[in-house]
Each structure stands twice: as C-alpha cells, then as structure tokens.
Amino acid sequence: MSTSAPITQDVMTIPRKMPEGGKINLIGLTRDQLREVLIANGTKEKQAKMRVGQIWQWIYQWGVRDFHEMTNLAKAYRAELEETFEIALPEVVTRQVSEDGTRKYLVRIAGGHEVEVVYIPEDGRGTLCISSQVGCTLTCSFCHTGTQKLVRNLTAGEIIGQLMVARDDLDEWPVPGEAKDETRLLSNIVLMGMGEPLYNFDNVRDAMKIAMDPEGISLSRRRITLSTSGVVPEIARTAEEIGCLLAISFHATTDDVRDMLVPINKRWKIDDLLQALSDYPKVSNSERITFEYVMLDGVNDSDEDAHRLIDHIKRYNIPAKINLIPFNEWPGAPYKRSSNNRIRAFANIIYQAGYASPIRKTRGEDIMAACGQLKSATERARKSRKQIEAEAGVAQG
Ligand code: SF4
Secondary structure (H helix, E strand, C coil): CCCCCCECCCEEEEECCCCCCCCCCCCCHHHHHHHHHHHHCCHHHHHHHHHHHHHHHHHHHCCCCHHHCCCCCCCHHHHHHHHEEECCEEEEEEEEEECCCCCCEECCCCCHHHEEEEEEEEEEEEECCCCCCEEEECCCCCCCHHCCCEEEEECCHHHHHHHHHHHHHHCCCCCCCCCCCCCCCEEEEEEEECCCHHCCCCCCHHHHHHHHHHHCCCHHHHHEEEEEEEHHHHHHHHHHHHHCCEEEEECCCCHHHHHCCCCCHHCHHHHHHHHHHHHCCCCCCCEEEEEEEEECCCCCHHHHHHHHHHHHHHHHCCEEEEEEEECCCCCCCCCCCHHHHHHHHHHHHHHHHCCCCEEECCCHHCCCCCCCCCCHHHCCCCCCCHHHHHHCCCCCC
C-alpha cells in the first residue's frame, strides 16, 4: 500500500497529508493509524511509538484538546502538531435533562447529520447509550429509529466522540498529578442507540478498542454491551475482535412475528441466530447474553411466548438473561405497550424457569430518550411509518 494513499475507514478516509484548508482530526484513529499519520507528517519513525503513547494519554486519559497543554512534548513539536492536526469532537446541538436525571444529547457530525446519545445515571453506575449509524440499515417496526432511512455509518471518531462529549458534560476527566478517583459517573457503554452496530463493524470495533485502551479511557470490556438485531455472520467476530458483552434484539418467539418486528429475521431465522449465540466464544454464566424483549400488547406478550422463549434458550443451552422492555410509544407507532400485569406475568414465567427477567425501567421518556424513541430531530418531521413501509413495500403484519 503506497505511503501517500489515504487510510480507509468505511465512510470516510483519513488523509495522511493535511487536506486543503483542513486539519487531520486525531479523534478515532487507532494507535497504528495515529503512528502512520504522525510519521507521514514529519515525526521521526524511531520516536513515533513514544509520541503516540504521549499524545494518546493526553487525549484519552486527561481529555486534553489543545496541543500546547501537552507539556511532556517539546514546544516546537507541539506547534508542529497544531499546524497539521486537530482534536475535534462532534458538536452538541441540544442537551436535555429529564426529571429522572437522564440526559439526552443531540450531536452534529460531519455533513450536518445528527445523532442522539443518552446518559442514564443509576445507583453506583452510569450508562451511556451511543449510536453507530445516522438512521438505520434496518426497519424494525417497533423502533422509531427504524423509520429513519440509513444516511451513513458513523466513523470511529464520531462513535468514541459521543463518549468524550458526555465525559465533558459530566466533568469526568481526571487531572494530571491529582489522585485518580476510581468512581466513575460514566461506567458503562451500551451500543443500543441509533443504528445496527454490526453493519458498521470496523468503526465500532476501533472506537470500542479506544474506549478499552488501558492508557486512556480504560473501560473494561465487561462494561461494554453491544446490541444487535441479529447480523449472524458478525456475531462471532464481535467476541474475537471486540470481546465485549452481547445483547440481542430478540423481541419475538416465532419466525412469523419476528419477521414482522425485526425484518432481518427473514435473512437469518431464529434458529440461525440461536446457533450463533450458543457458539459465542465469550458466553459464560458470568458473561450471559442479554435477550432484549420489547413488550407489545397482543403481539408477543402471551404466556405461550414466554414458555417458547425459555424453550429456545434451553434448547441451545445459552447462558442468558431476559431484559423485558415496556414498549415506549412514539408518534405514529403501530403498537401499544403491554399492561403492567401482563409484563409482570411474563417476567414471572421466565423467572420461575430460572432466568433473570428484569423489567427495564423507562428512563427519560419526558425527553423522548427512552429505548426505541431515538430519532434525530431534523429527520423527525421527515418520514412517517406509512411512508417508509410504502417505500419498503413491507406489508404490516
Ligand atoms: S431496533 Fe436497532 S436495528 Fe432495529 S431499526 Fe431500531 S436501531 Fe435499527
């Protein structure tokens, strides 16, 4: 590969040389990519590894955005860096705080596109729900994001940038020389925002590797959960190349119903998916797979569904927990939430069978931050469910 060739990263290429009138953004580059662009722009090869380590720590451990604050680098070198590079995060367009403390950020990325990011504080932990696509490749019929056509994948910089924006807002960057406070306000990441992360694998992987890097943000892989609707060929790769916990947007116990709720099921049926989960290299009793199950009134919430769900999991002997999600309605949604009694009855059947069946507390509903409600404001007015179906020619079951 010629040295002047740009480094490809799915939707965007990272120029080795400073683009016309622009600077190279260092956010989202892997250590190898950072080393390459430093050398391509004048850093001596034999010093490059050390420089990568120093710059990496300033950006991802201390949250520094100004090269001049990187005091273990020579002044002249800092000035050189500033000539060619920048440390730029997505822009926060709006920041909403719910009565229950949930925070929703609308962030703008290159091209003026917007994605939503949600921070959910709980006792002893704080979870950030981040997005991997603008819109979504898929059109799950219970999901608001699914009514927004895929605009593009996010780059690794735009994915890790969501975490850094939230840390800024939570003022959670440690200060060099000060004792490290081990308690974290942002302790967990869930890739459950907008988009199907496994249809943007490389960028999601690179961003999560940055989040897990011990000389930077240093988030444990067991505090990162990737949720997929069932892109079967990429499931094992997730274990091998990311190593995080896995959640499945399962939501139905028959292929007919799942075809309607999660159309990717037409590509990989329930049995294909369950087989991939039972083969998931990282699965164990301490690292169970989370089955996400949205509770839709009269659609997927019967006792038979609960028993069938247990049979599926037992048949493939998958260490699992079932997360029941009371459906969060959105404008034009074709479903209703199951009643609380029905949800409790469903949870009880699963619990009696020996599986944890927590009912997800709805958070941030007053700011449309609850699960399945995300859709970038600008797009919100664009497309109704009917329009998408008319375009997609998908008959509503
Ligand atoms: S549930 Fe996930 S995969 Fe399905 S449309 Fe929504 S964001 Fe996309």
